Amino acid sequence: MKDIIIDKPTVTQKNINKKVINKFNASLSQWWGPYNIFKPLHHINLTRFNYIIEHSNGLFGKKVLDVGCGGGILSESMAQAGAKVIGLDISTSALEAAKLHALNQGLNIYYTQETVKNHAINHINYYDVITCMEVLEHVSDPISIIYACSTMIKINGSVFFSTLNRTFKSWLLIIIGAEYFLRLIPKGTHDFNKFITPSELLKWIDSTILEEQNITGLHYNPFTNKCTLIHNIDINYILHTQRK
Numbered sequence: 001m002k003d004i005i006i007d008k009p010t011v012t013q014k015n016i017n018k019k020v021i022n023k024f025n026a027s028l029s030q031w032w033g034p035y036n037i038f039k040p041l042h043h044i045n046l047t048r049f050n051y052i053i054e055h056s057n058g059l060f061g062k063k064v065l066d067v068g069c070g071g072g073i074l075s076e077s078m079a080q081a082g083a084k085v086i087g088l089d090i091s092t093s094a095l096e097a098a099k100l101h102a103l104n105q106g107l108n109i110y111y112t113q114e115t116v117k118n119h120a121i122n123h124i125n126y127y128d129v130i131t132c133m134e135v136l137e138h139v140s141d142p143i144s145i146i147y148a149c150s151t152m153i154k155i156n157g158s159v160f161f162s163t164l165n166r167t168f169k170s171w172l173l174i175i176i177g178a179e180y181f182l183r184l185i186p187k188g189t190h191d192f193n194k195f196i197t198p199s200e201l202l203k204w205i206d207s208t209i210l211e212e213q214n215i216t217g218l219h220y221n222p223f224t225n226k227c228t229l230i231h232n233i234d235i236n237y238i239l240h241t242q243r244k
């Protein structure tokens with residue numbers, strides 16, 4: 001039996017918003033099964049995973065932290081690629097789903113329920129790779145998460161962020177299209193005001209020891225479920241940074 005452990009919550013911080021936790025407190029079948037409410041995350045996963053593999057020169061044997069791992073969609077892919085993955089989240093149900101699913105898959109992933117800030121205290125200079133995908137647009141203090149990530153990464157290590165740009169196009173496609181019209185994701189999942197422009201994200205990155213390496217757009221077609229990397233960063237985008 002593999003040791004998949006969930007730590008006791010040590011969650012007190014201004015980034016912890018009860019409403020946000022409730023949005024992601026979904027069961028195993030909602031994260032992975034027939035009642036999946038996070039389908040777009042599954043459909044974009046291979047594309048972002050390939051991007052991470054390419055830009056981190058492979059994950060085999062590396063210590064990886066998946067910040068805001070949710071049900072473990074990306075954590076599992078990275079563990080399958082041979083990474084030693086720690087998945088961190090604040091949502092109890094998401095972590096339960098992640099734990100159960102990893103167990104079913106025979107994957108050895110360590111899941112922890114705590115804030116990034118708290119985790120950083122004992123993990124300074126510790127990780128080879130950190131991923132923080134589709135999380136920053138849900139928190140009230142994204143800078144503190146970025147800063148905590150920058151303290152935990154080793155020299156030459158890579159930190160990846162993905163988020164949603166605050167443009168008219170993303171409001172139309174994500175809020176109106178995906179949430180209200182197509183019902184791809186539950187209504188109210190996103191708050192448009194929390195979307196982050198690339199220049200805001202880069203300004204925050206510049207205030208840390210991280211350096212921008214590459215930025216790319218992610219295009220998801222909800223009708224074909226195809227996902228591709230594109231130059232346009234008007235909607236969803238991934239930023240690769242490195243500590244030099």
Ligand code: SAH
Nearest residue numbers: 015024068069070073089090091133134135
């Ligand atoms: N990163 C995963 C899940 C994205 S959904 C993926 O891309 O597949 C957003 C996740 O961020 C949810 O699981 C939510 O519980 C988590 N989250 C929100 N605020 C957080 C915070 N302050 N610290 C850690 N995780 C947080």
